[in-house]
Amino acid sequence: MTLEELEARIQTIEDIEAIKKLQRAYCYYLEHWQDEEIISLWSQSPDVSVEIGDSGFYKGKEGVIEFFTYSSHFFTSESKPPPEFLHLLMPLAGIVDVDPDGKTAKGRWYGLGHMAIPRKGKARAIISSGIWENEYVKEDGKWKFKKLLFYTIFGTPFEDSWVKTSHFERPIPLAKRPPPSAKNIAAAYPSGYVFPYHYKNPVTGK
Amino acid sequence: MTEVEARLKTLEDVEEINKLQRAYGYYLEHWEKQQLVDLFSGGPDISIDTGRGLYLGQEGIKQFFFTGKRSSEFLHALMQLSGIVDVDPDGKTAKGRWYGFGPHAIPRDGVVRASWSMGVYEDEYIKEDGKWKFRKIHWRLIFSTPYEDGWVKTPIMPVPADFSPIDGFKPKPSTFVKPYPSGDIFPYHYKNPVTGK
Numbered sequence: 533m534t535l536e537e538l539e540a541r542i543q544t545i546e547d548i549e550a551i552k553k554l555q556r557a558y559c560y561y562l563e564h565w566q567d568e569e570i571i572s573l574w575s576q577s578p579d580v581s582v583e584i585g586d587s588g589f590y591k592g593k594e595g596v597i598e599f600f601t602y603s604s605h606f607f608t609s610e611s612k613p614p615p616e617f618l619h620l621l622m623p624l625a626g627i628v629d630v631d632p633d634g635k636t637a638k639g640r641w642y643g644l645g646h647m648a649i650p651r652k653g654k655a656r657a658i659i660s661s662g663i664w665e666n667e668y669v670k671e672d673g674k675w676k677f678k679k680l681l682f683y684t685i686f687g688t689p690f691e692d693s694w695v696k697t698s699h700f701e702r703p704i705p706l707a708k709r710p711p712p713s714a715k716n717i718a719a720a721y722p723s724g725y726v727f728p729y730h731y732k733n734p735v736t737g738k
Numbered sequence: 739m740t741e742v743e744a745r746l747k748t749l750e751d752v753e754e755i756n757k758l759q760r761a762y763g764y765y766l767e768h769w770e771k772q773q774l775v776d777l778f779s780g781g782p783d784i785s786i787d788t789g790r791g792l793y794l795g796q797e798g799i800k801q802f803f804f805t806g807k808r809s810s811e812f813l814h815a816l817m818q819l820s821g822i823v824d825v826d827p828d829g830k831t832a833k834g835r836w837y838g839f840g841p842h843a844i845p846r847d848g849v850v851r852a853s854w855s856m857g858v859y860e861d862e863y864i865k866e867d868g869k870w871k872f873r874k875i876h877w878r879l880i881f882s883t884p885y886e887d888g889w890v891k892t893p894i895m896p897v898p899a900d901f902s903p904i905d906g907f908k909p910k911p912s913t914f915v916k917p918y919p920s921g922d923i924f925p926y927h928y929k930n931p932v933t934g935k
Contacts, residue, residue: 535742542745549752556820557931560835564923572933615921622820622837646856648890657888674932690888
């Protein structure tokens with residue numbers, strides 16, 4: 533093996549580590565909805581996007597800003613979350629693949645979260661689970677989010693569980709959401725929907 | 739060491755620290771006190787603070803872990819998840835942020851209750867004799883709630899008496915951010931990975 537080949541292999545591992553850090557840093561910022569920090573993790577590219585469950589498909593930098601800005605996301609006049617707000621969503625079980633050119637990458641993760649989202653002045657405990665299929669891009673030597681897509685499996689009031697109430701209504705009214713990117717992304721348990729994988733079966737390659 | 743060896747070394751260091759942190763979590767499950775104590779550095783400036791006092795030095799670490807007897811019903815699973823580990827440029831010290839989340843069953847006054855525990859670690863590690871060890875375990879509890887209640891109704895259960903030092907040892911006061919619903923953000927050891935601020 534030449535030194536160049538060895539360096540390229542190390543570079544791929546370093547890229548995966550940097551992407552894992554990006555994904556995890558994003559989630560730590562979500563805990564208290566630190567919107568400016570979250571928005572800063574996005575690429576400058578015009579084709580960035582974010583979509584979470586039935587939120588609708590938000591395109592471009594303006595879409596990312598609108599989606600993550602606390603007041604617009606939670607449909608409130610407040611600019612910051614109150615102390616009883618909690619949006620803890622752990623990124624788990626990541627599968628990250630760097631594309632051969634080393635400039636773009638994809639990642640699948642589970643999200644499992646324990647939340648307390650105040651509605652009508654009262655916080656309710658919510659358990660949420662879902663899967664991300666995200667795309668990342670390397671710009672100026674740093675990995676950033678290009679596309680964030682989260683399929684919500686359930687978001688349930690703690691007292692109910694996912695079989696009784698699989699989906700807790702999100703704060704933004706349906707009429708104000710943009711259309712979804714695909715019909716199934718808005719599905720939740722018990723739809724039976726298998727969220728498409730960015731990778732092939734690691735054994736068969738199919 | 740060549741540049742390529744140094745890059746490989748950093749990757750290996752992160753993997754070893756991941757193993758150390760996760761091993762700590764597995765030993766917590768049945769409170770294997772000697773195994774837990776042995777994960778710490780031999781230096782004088784070690785500490786642990788989980789919100790019920792700052793335990794300093796070798797004596798403090800022993801006092802923290804060598805507490806009351808654990809019955810067979812005791813369960814203290816705390817999965818070490820979503821780690822962000824950064825090795826300092828000298829390769830001798832490192833820092834890590836992790837979620838800790840797990841199902842517990844801790845006897846209190848003779849009654850065993852199922853509970854969920856959630857929090858964030860900001861830990862420090864040091865390499866001694868070629869091995870990574872804990873220098874600081876600092877855990878900010880977010881909630882510790884009875885299984886039936888949830889974190890909004892009952893964010894924090896009282897710590898059982900048998901978690902206290904057995905011979906009157908007095909830890910220093912915790913200096914930590916408060917649990918839910920304080921809104922406090924446990925400070926990050928790292929800069930924003932994109933802006934560097």
